[in-house]
Amino acid sequence: MAAQSSAYIAGAYEHPTREAPEKSTMQLHAEVARGALADAGLAKDDVDAYFTAGVPEYESGLSPLIMADYLGLEVSYADTTDYGGSSYISHVGHAVSAIRDGKCDVALITLAGRPRSRGQATGSGARSIRSAQDSFERIYGATNIGMYGMAAKRHMHEHGTTPEQLAEIRVAASHHAQYNEDAMFQEPVTVDDVVESRVVSDPLHLLDCCVISDGGGAVLVVSEDVRSRLERECVEVLGHGEAVGHHRAGRIDLTRTAAEQSGTRAFEEAGVGPEHVDYASVYDSFTITVLEAIEDLGFCEKGEGGTFVENGALKAPNGDLPFNTDGGGLCSNHPANRGGMTKVIEAVRQLRGEANEEVQVDADLALAHGTGGSIGTRHGAATVVLGGEDR
Amino acid sequence: MSWEPRPTPEITPETERYWSAAADGTLLVRECTDCGLVYHYPRALCPDCFSDDVEWKEASGEGTVYSYSATQSMSGWPEEDLPLVLAYVELEEGPRVMTNLECDPEDVEIGTRVTVRFKAVEDADAAVPVFVPRE
Ligand SMILES: [Zn+2]
Numbered sequence: 334m335a336a337q338s339s340a341y342i343a344g345a346y347e348h349p350t351r352e353a354p355e356k357s358t359m360q361l362h363a364e365v366a367r368g369a370l371a372d373a374g375l376a377k378d379d380v381d382a383y384f385t386a387g388v389p390e391y392e393s394g395l396s397p398l399i400m401a402d403y404l405g406l407e408v409s410y411a412d413t414t415d416y417g418g419s420s421y422i423s424h425v426g427h428a429v430s431a432i433r434d435g436k437c438d439v440a441l442i443t444l445a446g447r448p449r450s451r452g453q454a455t456g457s458g459a460r461s462i463r464s465a466q467d468s469f470e471r472i473y474g475a476t477n478i479g480m481y482g483m484a485a486k487r488h489m490h491e492h493g494t495t496p497e498q499l500a501e502i503r504v505a506a507s508h509h510a511q512y513n514e515d516a517m518f519q520e521p522v523t524v525d526d527v528v529e530s531r532v533v534s535d536p537l538h539l540l541d542c543c544v545i546s547d548g549g550g551a552v553l554v555v556s557e558d559v560r561s562r563l564e565r566e567c568v569e570v571l572g573h574g575e576a577v578g579h580h581r582a583g584r585i586d587l588t589r590t591a592a593e594q595s596g597t598r599a600f601e602e603a604g605v606g607p608e609h610v611d612y613a614s615v616y617d618s619f620t621i622t623v624l625e626a627i628e629d630l631g632f633c634e635k636g637e638g639g640t641f642v643e644n645g646a647l648k649a650p651n652g653d654l655p656f657n658t659d660g661g662g663l664c665s666n667h668p669a670n671r672g673g674m675t676k677v678i679e680a681v682r683q684l685r686g687e688a689n690e691e692v693q694v695d696a697d698l699a700l701a702h703g704t705g706g707s708i709g710t711r712h713g714a715a716t717v718v719l720g721g722e723d724r
Numbered sequence: 725m726s727w728e729p730r731p732t733p734e735i736t737p738e739t740e741r742y743w744s745a746a747a748d749g750t751l752l753v754r755e756c757t758d759c760g761l762v763y764h765y766p767r768a769l770c771p772d773c774f775s776d777d778v779e780w781k782e783a784s785g786e787g788t789v790y791s792y793s794a795t796q797s798m799s800g801w802p803e804e805d806l807p808l809v810l811a812y813v814e815l816e817e818g819p820r821v822m823t824n825l826e827c828d829p830e831d832v833e834i835g836t837r838v839t840v841r842f843k844a845v846e847d848a849d850a851a852v853p854v855f856v857p858r859e
């Protein structure tokens with residue numbers, strides 16, 4: 334196979350806010366776009382493609398139009414793939430394809446939202462019936478935490494996973510968050526803190542859940558041509574894969590996610606395996622989301638995630654698989670209830686050597702993985718494998 | 725557990741028969757005549773083979789708990805209906821269906837045998853299937 338042209342992440346920016354009552358969601362999109370351009374050393378007029386999953390709070394189906402209008406973008410390419418929180422990882426892959434096809438050279442991807450300012454609480458019940466499936470799910474009070482609770486319970490039943498093992502994931506994230514001055518929760522916690530926090534939906538406790546925060550982030554994916562003109566250290570997108578997991582007509586398996594497929598595809602494209610990964614950003618809506626993903630991505634065997642995370646495997650800088658060194662969605666930030674964007678951004682920081690000093694890993698190869706929607710019904714899985722410049 | 729003011733199902737031409745059967749105390753599943761798949765939720769075309777030669781099949785209403793989670797707090801939900809036990813029940817006919825277990829969560833575990841009950845929905849020819857532990 335002829336070598337394909339490469340594409341690079343040239344700019345990455347996470348909004349420092351976690352609560353923005355005075356700002357509009359659109360304004361946050363604009364602020365993160367400006368931040369990513371400044372990071373890359375690119376100008377607004379350089380952008381010729383725009384990617385976003387939608388604009389929560391406006392519920393408009395015309396997000397590329399309202400956003401290009403608001404941001405004042407002139408684009409030759411747009412994509413609004415919406416897989417929930419994993420969307421932004423998919424967008425990176427889609428941007429690479431569009432760049433390889435010669436459709437664009439500078440792709441801007443943005444995320445922003447303000448669920449905290451809107452007063453959303455952990456375990457909120459969705460009341461409206463909007464899709465064919467809602468009449469068979471939401472009527473039963475199917476919330477995200479109820480569904481992930483069912484997944485955790487089934488995983489425990491089949492594999493002997495314990496609440497204490499799930500808690501280790503929060504413990505590692507909190508260990509990292511203490512060095513992130515923007516993190517919502519910077520205090521390190523213990524396994525006891527997690528399992529003694531109140532049960533929201535068994536077996537998941539409050540500290541098994543991610544934060545609810547306002548904010549956003551943006552990344553810029555650029556062509557080889559553009560990259561060669563930039564001073565800024567860029568990160569190569571080596572592989573991308575995605576997949577959709579769902580009911581399979583009544584045969585849902587709550588212990589497995591579509592990361593099995595998205596991970597395999599991303600690793601194949603990159604020509605590497607899980608054993609080569611120095612750092613992993615893993616979607617962490619709940620602790621169980623991480624546990625199932627690291628099994629499905631091949632970092633350990635199915636069912637051995639609990640044993641794997643014990644004894645600090647996820648802790649940077651010396652664990653076997655340092656993860657979410659910004660504190661992740663569990664402790665730092667989960668803007669718009671969508672964690673895919675910050676997963677990409679922290680992976681870029683790690684590869685550039687710009688993570689917080691105490692958690693900086695000697696990383697040449699990083700992975701970012703997203704699980705959007707709900708593994709309790711249907712979810713999008715998206716994985717990218719990224720390489721540092723000095724690899 | 726009363727149904728209102730919880731969300732109630734939206735009844736469409738594709739699902740009307742399922743809901744009206746439930747109102748009469750019968751749980752229906754879909755069965756594909758071409759490939760034999762028994763599936764849930766109801767769809768006009770078989771999700772395995774796209775055949776539209778699919779029939780309604782009366783389920784026994786018996787199954788086992790595949791998984792469940794008792795939600796202790798949930799904003800926007802009637803307080804008196806908490807904890808809410810969300811579950812997947814694997815029907816004898818095969819499909820895993822999302823539902824509620826209408827019992828104390830202490831009285832069930834994964835694998836518990838359960839049987840269907842129907843909760844009336846006001847102002848509609850429909851009832852909502854839920855499950856309780858078998859006597
Ligand atoms: Zn069929």
